[in-house]
Amino acid sequence: MPSCPNLTGDISVLSNLTRLAEFSFSFTQVYGDIAVFNGLSSTVRSINFVKTQVSGDISAFANCLQVFHCNLGQSAQVYGDINSFRNLTNLQVLHVNST
Numbered sequence: 001m002p003s004c005p006n007l008t009g010d011i012s013v014l015s016n017l018t019r020l021a022e023f024s025f026s027f028t029q030v031y032g033d034i035a036v037f038n039g040l041s042s043t044v045r046s047i048n049f050v051k052t053q054v055s056g057d058i059s060a061f062a063n064c065l066q067v068f069h070c071n072l073g074q075s076a077q078v079y080g081d082i083n084s085f086r087n088l089t090n091l092q093v094l095h096v097n098s099t
Contacts, residue, residue, distance in 0.1 A: 004028050011054060015039055026050035026071070034060045034078065041065070049075050050095070058096075059084040071095040 004027065011032035014023065021043050031053035037044060041063040047070045055077035061067065062084045070085075072078050073095045085091060 011036055019043055021066075022046040024048040025052055025054075028052055030054065034058070037061055037064055045069070045090075047071065049078075051075065054078060057084075058082070061085065062087065064088065065090065067091055069093045072099055074098045 007025070007028040007030065009030055011025070011030055011034070014020070015036050018040060020040070022045060024046070026048045027050060029052070030049070032055070034054050034056040037060045043066065044064045045066045045068055047061070047067060050071050051074040054075055058072070058078060058080035061070065065088060067088050068090045069092060071093070074097070076099060078099045085094065
């Protein structure tokens with residue numbers, strides 16, 4: 001998997017990207033609270049934050065009903081109850097290993 005270890009920034013800037021459907025920042029130094037996805041829930045389809053510095057409760061994804069792929073592996077500051085994924089009926093891939 002390619003990496004961009006010098007790519008940094010707070011994911012809160014994503015809050016204005018209301019039409020963006022796929023978020024892939026794996027193996028970067030991005031950080032911030034995943035709560036930003038509360039406001040992006042209607043458009044998000046794919047989330048990849050493998051081995052990043054993002055943090056927060058996975059309940060932020062509870063209303064991302066279009067998500068089919070979510071990979072938060074090795075993002076140690078992500079936490080919460082997996083019950084948050086119960087209504088994500090389009091979800092096909094979920095990786096939360098080493099979180």
